[in-house]
Amino acid sequence: VCVCVCVCVFLVLAPPPAGVWFTKNPTNQTVSQGNQARLGCAVQGVGEPDIVWRKDGEKLYSTDQMFISLGEQHWETYHSVKSVQQQDAGQYWCEVEFHGLTFSSEPAWITVEGVPHFVQEPQDVATLPAVPFNLTCAAVGPPEPVEVLWWLGGVQEGGVRPSPSILHVPGVNSSVKFYCEAKNARGISVSRTGTVHIKVLPSVPAGLQVLRMVDNNVTLSWKPGFNGHSDLLTCTIQLSRRSGGRREQQVQVPPHLQVLSGLRSHCNYSARISCANEVGASPFSPWLHFQTPESVPSAAPRNLTFDLSEQHLTLRWAGLQEHELQGKLLAYKVQWSLGGEAQEALLFKQNEAHLSGAGRFFNASFQVSACTVIGCGPWSPPLLLLPAAAVQVPGGRSHMWVGLLLGLLVAAMLGLFLSALVRRRGKETQFGSAFKPPGAESSVSFTAARSFNRNCVELQESTLDSLGINDDLKAKLQDVLIPERLLTLGHMLGKGEFGSVREAFLKMEDASVQKVAVKVLKSDITSSSDIEQCLKEAAYMKDFHHPNVIQLIGVSLHRRPGQRLPIPMVVLPFMKHGDLHTFLLLSRLGEQPFELSVQTLVQFMLDVARGMEYLSSKSIIHRDLAARNCMLNENMTVCVADFGLSKKIYSGDYYRQGSVSKLPVKWIALESLADNVYTTQSDVWAFGVTMWEIMARGQTPYPGVENSEIYEYLIKGERLKQPADCRDDIYEIMHSCWSPVPKCRPSFQHLIEQLEALWLSLSPAPTKEPLLYVNLEGEEEADEEVGASGAGARGLGLEAAASWGVPWQCGGTEDEEKDWLMVASGAALAIGGDYRYIIGPCAATEEEEEAAAAAAAAAAAGGGRGRTESMDTLQEVRDEEEEEEEDVVINV
Incomplete structure (x- = not known):
């Protein structure tokens, strides 16, 4: 304060430099509120009127300030306030700048009197x-x-x-x-x-819901009610399991969500919540009922025993408890080995197995495992069937010894024959047997070391060395190379410019069979560069581990007779519901159109956004994001796929296209069309177009606009119109993806947050239990339906949409039709093995087993037959839309 006073006194008392001085200073005024105040100031020694007013150090700006000339280089000006208010009270003075120096007048106060x-x-x-x-x-x-x-x-x-x-x-x-x-x-x-x-008790919390469910961890969220004029301190969650047991957990708030961990799989739970302030706790909310997802069994079946007679083998074991099963029992899987070689596994509905032909099981080892739709649990300890302990009937022991003696005799004779053969072969060279010792007549005998068939060319297993690709790519794919003999190709699922996608069965190491999809390059493509481009896509996918990004199973090579290079085959998971575009078209144009709720459509968008956010975190630019390149698995989860145009950016944040390429024009961002520059922001643009496809149920973007007109259409500021029945907030999100300035577009993380908030605001759609059991006699008809829908699919396979547990699901089977267990495709993948061999609870004769196998083979053979009239219509629409979506060549 003292320093400020001294400075003010100095300013007032110190004489101004020669040539500039104030001849009039403003004076203190006390004014009633609402009256006028007027301050005056005059200065001499300046050629131009450049006088400014200040209030409490701040410059005042006035548009009606006037200057009055009092003589040569002598000017006067005034500051007026027409209606004084309390905010006008303060200290005022005027200033003049001259030759870089500032001169100030003496200050004056305006004091405003009025009501308090x-x-x-x-x-x-x-x-x-x-x-x-x-x-x-x-x-x-x-x-x-x-x-x-x-x-x-x-x-x-x-x-x-x-x-x-x-x-x-x-x-x-x-x-x-x-x-x-x-x-x-x-x-x-x-x-x-x-x-x-x-302050009173808070009201009941509202909106209790399951936000997400991952494995056995459930995230609950809720909205607090009226807080009773006191901040909420804690909330109490009560969790009850239907089969018994209750626990209580207290959490601090905010946030108003909590993760409940350690829950049992496939159990029915109920949860409710109460929140408390300093007065006390609110009443509990209504119970929220939910079921945790299934899992594989946690324990192996116990007490595995056998009963072996001359004709039959019976295996028995103890069933699992409900908490050990962790799901709905699908079947018991019995695997056995003989002489160290694994045999075909068998499936049984009951906890016992009746097998005929007991003699073939001597010295065999048996194990059993319980299976749910998710997969099979641990195996029981091996049970060895010894001959001495196997015979249980009178007189059976003598027959056993006779069989053993005969077996030993046959083994001895076979050993003598093999030893003689080995001694003879030891005298042969790689060209045949040697000359006989010289004698009276010199003769030569020759034994072929290997026979050949000129009518059938024998092909060797292909390796990556035969492709002519670079060493880095070869090293990256070496550990995912699958021998061709393990793949059995089925019918075609889709066809594109560079190849086709076929259904296939892959034999695993444990002798089980997995249904997969195989991308096969066209047979007329013979250059190493085309093959390397196909394998680069597989190399990208090898490092992907995310539920919304399709993962690579492996790579196989198909050797062709008379061709230098084999055909690469990329093995991918089989996607039950095919590509998203076809699925959306089915909802409108299929034989039985079905309704897709807004919440389901937003969930599709969320899955795509999460997959793209994962790719961007891996520095991958997709460059071909569209509904046709997104796949739907058996759980209706969307996976981003088709990385044929993807590029990994190792420096910077953009990729510049430097060659002639066919690109999807209607999904490309404005800057990519203009400069061939691709960034994560250009993928965001394509994501907005994909959102539009989802809301428009598979319609082609920019209807009526040709590919060659897209750039001019966009540069004028035009964008995709809001689809019918599309909410305004959803359209605002997709429209934000089409900003002409890439940095103004939202990131995928921000899009996920927006879509999650939108998804939470929507009411959940009803679901039904998935169909697990179907009648064996109806399998052929079911396969024909699959073939009909899959024939028009584009992508990694589209099975009948009726198999998903949603409003378009077919009805369940009758109880009397469930005597035989026929596992659906998803369950077969979970169990593994050849799911054609499925045995009922009673012993089956050989004739019945042959009939069942023949029926299953006929069903598999007929799986690709049949196409309904509505699917023909759908295919025509797809063909028309694909013609309209035809890519154009961009020359760089």
């Missing part, structure tokens, strides 16, 4: 009943003094008090209003009206 104005008004109060509290009110003039009068519940509290005033209230039992009055010589001012709230 409040510097602190009373605020709302929340309190417990009968608890004392204080209220504060402060007001100032001028003129002073200012006095305060309190009003509580419409009644005056005490007398007049000087400002500032604190009112002590001993306590109230109900809500009441209050305010204060401030009075001086000019009049009275009234403060805002405050309220004393009585």
